[in-house]
Amino acid sequence: MRIIETKTYEELSVLAADILTEQLKRKPDSVLGLATGSSPIGMYEVLVDRYQKGEVDFSRVTSVNLDEYIGLNGDHPQSYRYFMDTHLFNLVNIDKSRTFVPNGLTTDGERDGLLYDEHIESLGGIDLQLLGVGYDGHIGFNEPSDTFVVHTHVETLDPSTIEANARFFSSADEVPKQAMTMGLGSIMKAKKILLIASGEKKAKVLREAFSGKVNPRIPASVLQLHPDVTVIISEK
Ligand code: GLP
Numbered sequence: 001m002r003i004i005e006t007k008t009y010e011e012l013s014v015l016a017a018d019i020l021t022e023q024l025k026r027k028p029d030s031v032l033g034l035a036t037g038s039s040p041i042g043m044y045e046v047l048v049d050r051y052q053k054g055e056v057d058f059s060r061v062t063s064v065n066l067d068e069y070i071g072l073n074g075d076h077p078q079s080y081r082y083f084m085d086t087h088l089f090n091l092v093n094i095d096k097s098r099t100f101v102p103n104g105l106t107t108d109g110e111r112d113g114l115l116y117d118e119h120i121e122s123l124g125g126i127d128l129q130l131l132g133v134g135y136d137g138h139i140g141f142n143e144p145s146d147t148f149v150v151h152t153h154v155e156t157l158d159p160s161t162i163e164a165n166a167r168f169f170s171s172a173d174e175v176p177k178q179a180m181t182m183g184l185g186s187i188m189k190a191k192k193i194l195l196i197a198s199g200e201k202k203a204k205v206l207r208e209a210f211s212g213k214v215n216p217r218i219p220a221s222v223l224q225l226h227p228d229v230t231v232i233i234s235e236k
Contacts, residue, residue: 001229012234013042029060033129036080044087051092058094065101066140069176102180109154116152129190137218141181150185193229
């Protein structure tokens with residue numbers, strides 16, 4: 001695992017964008033595993049800026065997102081599909097028909113979760129998976145648990161996650177209680193992983209995740225077992 005520390009969020013965003021840009025130079029038809037949340041917003045801004053300057057090309061990219069809230073359709077401003085459209089997909093030359101986000105309106109989470117994993121396999125797997133991390137150590141929406149859940153599935157969100165994500169909604173009551181998330185096995189199959197996080201609170205979570213034993217109570221700890229993980233953490 002390679003851990004890079006930066007002073008500011010802006011530096012983190014540029015470094016993360018550098019890694020994605022390099023990936024697309026090396027393999028223009030990469031399958032990118034993408035993430036939402038506040039952490040990657042700066043990185044997406046840098047990528048959009050580079051696209052406008054002709055420095056990065058998304059025309060051959062396929063993307064698969066980590067997760068989606070159950071009950072929100074893609075037009076809902078807090079859905080992760082909407083987030084991706086407005087922060088990246090509508091602003092670059094990616095083919096929208098090759099951007100995939102789990103279906104928040106699923107009526108059969110188990111079936112659709114397995115289909116999502118099969119779809120990723122059929123694309124040849126994820127070349128580079130971007131991750132953030134929650135304050136309870138979740139990645140995607142894989143919450144602390146007694147076991148690691150391997151496949152894409154519907155997860156019930158922890159009260160602490162609902163509280164943390166309430167800042168994007170008008171109240172905590174409006175935050176969906178469940179989400180469809182790539183499983184930890186789906187994430188771990190990615191060829192490369194890039195995790196970004198900011199601030200002391202996240203640094204503490206990551207210290208716990210990476211210094212102790214691999215433990216499903218801190219889902220991010222599973223990344224210790226992946227052969228190619230880069231973590232960028234900024235002080236602020
Ligand atoms: C959500 C997302 C995660 C994300 C986490 C941290 O719960 N499902 O993928 O990593 O929030 O978000 P933030 O970057 O806003 O702190």
